[in-house]
């Protein structure tokens with residue numbers, strides 16, 4: 001086993017009332033990593049986090065923390081802290097008492113606790129809030145107190161369950177930077193949950209894409225974005241053109257009746273595949289120069305780029321481009337071979353279920 | 359004009375209802391100050407029935423039994439009820455509904471049915487006396503206690519409890535520090551409701567008390583059967599007022615005095631004042 005692995009989930013399965021919620025999850029988390037569990041609502045992210053935190057025992061599988069099996073250890077004995085969805089501050093305690101909660105249990109001295117509260121409030125930019133009550137704070141402020149309350153205990157791992165989910169867009173963006181800064185300052189491992197793919201791409205070292213209790217792909221944000229392993233990941237991480245294709249031979253795929261050169265090999269001959277092409281990778285050219293011809297059917301200005309729909313051979317292509325092409329104009333579609341992503345079709349119905357969005 | 363008349367009729371109607379509801383009690387109160395033993399003739403104002411009442415050793419003894427019974431049964435009911443609420447809250451939705459439904463059945467059950475069934479049940483295992491009376495009172499108080507604690511319990515963010523565990527608290531510590539302060543107002547309400555129910559109860563007590571023991575209501579009943587005893591009017595008047603005061607307290611419960619969670623009680627007054635301000 002690698003030395004810098006701090007948490008290792010082995011063959012974790014959970015079901016509630018006979019409904020499987022996690023199917024054989026295997027996942028290791030490196031020390032000092034910002035790892036994000038990303039997936040649609042209900043895919044099992046919180047359940048995974050509750051297993052790491054000790055609030056839920058898996059039906060099968062083991063949780064290893066720094067080489068030791070902690071599957072049966074109760075949450076109050078684990079060296080990690082959680083920032084819960086919707087903050088979960090203690091409403092009848094002041095901010096200072098909230099933050100001191102864990103330290104008092106550990107019987108730290110009054111002086112130490114006072115210093116820690118001050119330090120933590122400074123870290124989250126809420127100095128002087130000691131005697132306020134939680135209800136008198138805004139959502140963003142409450143969230144930062146929840147983080148302060150967790151980190152004063154100096155956990156090795158901080159678990160965060162959609163911490164920015166309840167905040168408005170502007171607040172979210174500034175909190176994203178705050179969290180990255182915090183993580184760098186503290187030098188601890190963050191296990192982060194979100195259903196927002198942009199947030200995941202911005203903040204993470206590693207992204208774990210989940211769907212219906214299955215891990216779909218684990219990788220860096222670049223990996224996940226550029227080389228999605230299947231149609232679900234491709235679709236969930238940003239918009240994509242996902243088209244049925246036939247792999248004619250190595251480096252040649254047929255889509256919508258036209259032959260596109262690509263760079264993928266090893267799929268065999270005449271195999272049905274899913275072809276993923278990002279909207280920004282579709283080049284609109286003169287009709288004769290394209291691989292296939294189409295007609296622009298809609299045009300939207302999106303600020304940085306234009307978003308166009310191009311109907312070509314019965315498929316509506318989504319195209320992002322900085323160049324505008326008016327609606328009704330005939331165009332050619334060209335895609336650089338490097339930008340064509342070939343993926344296996346799901347083999348069984350089961351796999352289909354596990355990679356389909358609801 | 360028509361509006362005015364209408365509003366007058368409305369007020370008149372309400373007044374009539376209150377008069378009909380409370381006139382018997384008013385008659386009782388008036389008679390408790392009547393110098394004549396007659397139920398129809400006013401013989402002048404007197405406090406002698408009150409002084410006689412306080413000098414009667416049987417009344418004072420029964421009073422002590424009744425109050426002890428009420429306080430003790432309410433205290434035990436509150437402890438059991440709190441534990442029950444913790445358990446019910448931890449259940450899955452379906453079981454929760456079943457158990458909550460089951461606890462409500464005694465509320466709807468006729469007192470006489472509860473009384474007789476408890477009597478039959480006790481006669482198999484215990485001699486009727488103070489212990490059986492105590493158990494009976496706890497039994498019929500419990501649903502009211504659960505009913506007043508449960509809504510508070512529901513309001514608690516379950517993650518607040520989890521957060522306490524997460525920060526190193528044992529389940530017991532988390533309960534006392536996080537859950538209890540939040541449900542405390544409900545516990546107080548439940549306690550007062552239980553007191554009221556206990557002081558008030560005649561039917562169930564009558565069947566479960568055994569020969570040697572009496573509560574104020576059962577004593578009043580048996581005394582009045584023996585003949586006219588105006589000190590019983592005096593006693594009933596006081597009991598009515600006691601229960602009325604308890605009910606008023608329960609209904610004023612929005613007031614900060616009672617809803618203040620208990621964890622804050624230990625803080626200094628100054629800090630508390632601040633706490634209360636933020637609370638609103």
Ligand SMILES: Nc1ncnc2c1ncn2[C@@H]1O[C@H](COP(=O)(O)OP(=O)(O)O)[C@@H](O)[C@H]1O
Nearest residue numbers: 016017021039040041042043044045046047048
């Ligand atoms: N305590 C529970 N009892 C029954 N079903 C649950 C429970 N907790 C979660 N689930 C179910 O498990 C699935 C995954 O839930 P969760 O892990 O909370 O998803 P996510 O956090 O990804 O939105 C959901 O379908 C949810 O309804």
Ligand SMILES: [Mg+2]
Nearest residue numbers: 042045046047
């Ligand atoms: Mg969740």
